[in-house]
Amino acid sequence: MSGPGTDAPPIRVRGLRTAFGPKIIHEDLDLEVRSGEILGVVGGSGSGKSVLLNTILGLKQPDGGTIEILGRNIEDEDAQAWVGRHVGVMFQQGALFSFLTVQENVEAPLIEHSGLSLPITADIARLKIRLAGLPPGAGALRPSELSGGMRKRAGVARALALDPAILFLDEPTAGLDPIGASEFDELIRTLRDALGLTVFIITHDLDTLYAICDRVAVLADRTVVAVAPVADLEQSDHPWIRRYFLGPRGRAAHDAKKDR
Numbered sequence: 001m002s003g004p005g006t007d008a009p010p011i012r013v014r015g016l017r018t019a020f021g022p023k024i025i026h027e028d029l030d031l032e033v034r035s036g037e038i039l040g041v042v043g044g045s046g047s048g049k050s051v052l053l054n055t056i057l058g059l060k061q062p063d064g065g066t067i068e069i070l071g072r073n074i075e076d077e078d079a080q081a082w083v084g085r086h087v088g089v090m091f092q093q094g095a096l097f098s099f100l101t102v103q104e105n106v107e108a109p110l111i112e113h114s115g116l117s118l119p120i121t122a123d124i125a126r127l128k129i130r131l132a133g134l135p136p137g138a139g140a141l142r143p144s145e146l147s148g149g150m151r152k153r154a155g156v157a158r159a160l161a162l163d164p165a166i167l168f169l170d171e172p173t174a175g176l177d178p179i180g181a182s183e184f185d186e187l188i189r190t191l192r193d194a195l196g197l198t199v200f201i202i203t204h205d206l207d208t209l210y211a212i213c214d215r216v217a218v219l220a221d222r223t224v225v226a227v228a229p230v231a232d233l234e235q236s237d238h239p240w241i242r243r244y245f246l247g248p249r250g251r252a253a254h255d256a257k258k259d260r
């Protein structure tokens with residue numbers, strides 16, 4: 001069986017169809033994510049980015065097509081537990097348990113999946129909290145005591161708890177000020193480089209796309225209409241892509257990248 005360490009692409013989606021009743025969200029959608037890349041996923045509001053994420057994670061059943069994570073079909077028996085073991089997810093706002101401290105939030109997946117003793121679990125959680133760029137004292141705080149940026153870092157620490165091969169991030173910089181957002185981008189790139197992660201980021205943040213994404217997948221017309229580095233997408237003829245990258249905000253992000 002294929003798995004982490006094999007040549008299978010981290011994520012391979014083929015011919016995906018999803019729907020809610022009669023409403024079709026994705027049709028004949030193909031997407032292959034390369035090992036070690038940071039892939040940005042963009043699309044208009046309601047284009048199906050979150051539904052795609054949930055379907056890849058096995059939280060929503062596809063109506064057609066196949067999804068493989070590290071070579072394993074997510075509809076296979078026991079695949080959910082396997083995906084949970086090899087994939088880290090940071091949902092919007094960090095999605096932390098509000099009644100637990102940061103330390104306990106990061107320990108939770110370790111206790112559930114690793115079978116390690118509690119002292120070792122605690123040590124690993126402390127390491128992940130530091131890895132996510134939080135100060136040592138942050139572990140004792142509850143999510144409500146953290147700033148938005150710290151909460152997102154705590155979400156990253158928890159997502160990294162089980163040493164995943166793939167990190168999924170849903171709008172990680174939403175709600176952060178520009179300095180916090182670019183520090184967060186830098187964290188993601190550093191973690192990718194240091195840990196060899198493959199990163200899948202849903203984002204509306206053009207600066208993130210220019211700053212750290214190796215390629216960007218564009219969702220439109222119920223499918224992925226392009227997957228390419230931003231520089232190539234700037235040359236696209238697709239009307240939505242042109243409006244997105246060549247509109248005033250796209251140009252500003254492009255110019256900011258040049259000035260960096």
Ligand SMILES: Nc1ncnc2c1ncn2[C@@H]1O[C@H](COP(=O)(O)OP(=O)(O)OP(=O)(O)O)[C@@H](O)[C@H]1O
Pocket residue numbers: 020025043044045046047048049050051052
């Ligand atoms: N549980 C659901 N039941 C019915 N329709 C749904 C459900 N979840 C999502 N949808 C519909 O699926 C479509 C895609 O939604 P999705 O949340 O994936 O969009 P998105 O691209 O993530 O949007 P945004 O950028 O605004 O977050 C929308 O039309 C939405 O109304």
